Amino acid sequence: MKAFNIIIEDFNAKAFVSYNVMPYFINCYKQEKHKPKTFNEFKEFVRKKSLYQFWSRSEYEIVLHAWPCDDHIQKIDVFDQIKMNLDIVTEILMENVK
Numbered sequence: 219m220k221a222f223n224i225i226i227e228d229f230n231a232k233a234f235v236s237y238n239v240m241p242y243f244i245n246c247y248k249q250e251k252h253k254p255k256t257f258n259e260f261k262e263f264v265r266k267k268s269l270y271q272f273w274s275r276s277e278y279e280i281v282l283h284a285w286p287c288d289d290h291i292q293k294i295d296v297f298d299q300i301k302m303n304l305d306i307v308t309e310i311l312m313e314n315v316k
Contacts, residue, residue, distance in 0.1 A: 219244070220310050224299040227280050234280065239300065243267060243311050261308045264300070268307075272296035 223236035246267045247253065254260040272278045278296040300307055 219314055222303070222307050222310050224296050225280065226278055226296065229277075237296070239268070239272075239296065239307070240310060240314060242271060243307075244314055247311070247315050257308065257312070260312050261304060264308050264311060265304060268297050268300045272300065 219240060221238040221240050223238050225234050226237045227233070228235045243264060247263070250263070254263045272295060274295060274297075279293055280295075282292045282294055284290045
């Protein structure tokens with residue numbers, strides 16, 4: 219299986235770790251009754267499933283802060299990381315399920 223890793227925080231280890239989102243999408247694809255067939259259908263499938271699972275949930279959010287310190291702070295979650303790479307994630311999912 220080809221992976222797509224994003225960055226999350228492991229609260230127990232107090233460290234940032236990589237997290238492979240492909241097992242989640244593959245499981246969702248297997249359970250889907252009307253499976254996507256075209257690239258655009260797969261893309262919408264990935265967007266909807268990632269929005270449902272990862273958007274604005276505190277366990278999937280990290281805060282980015284500029285260094286050296288200034289006032290620029292930004293919250294980013296797993297959905298933001300997937301959204302920035304939506305075409306790539308879609309291609310990897312299509313490779314994994316074919």
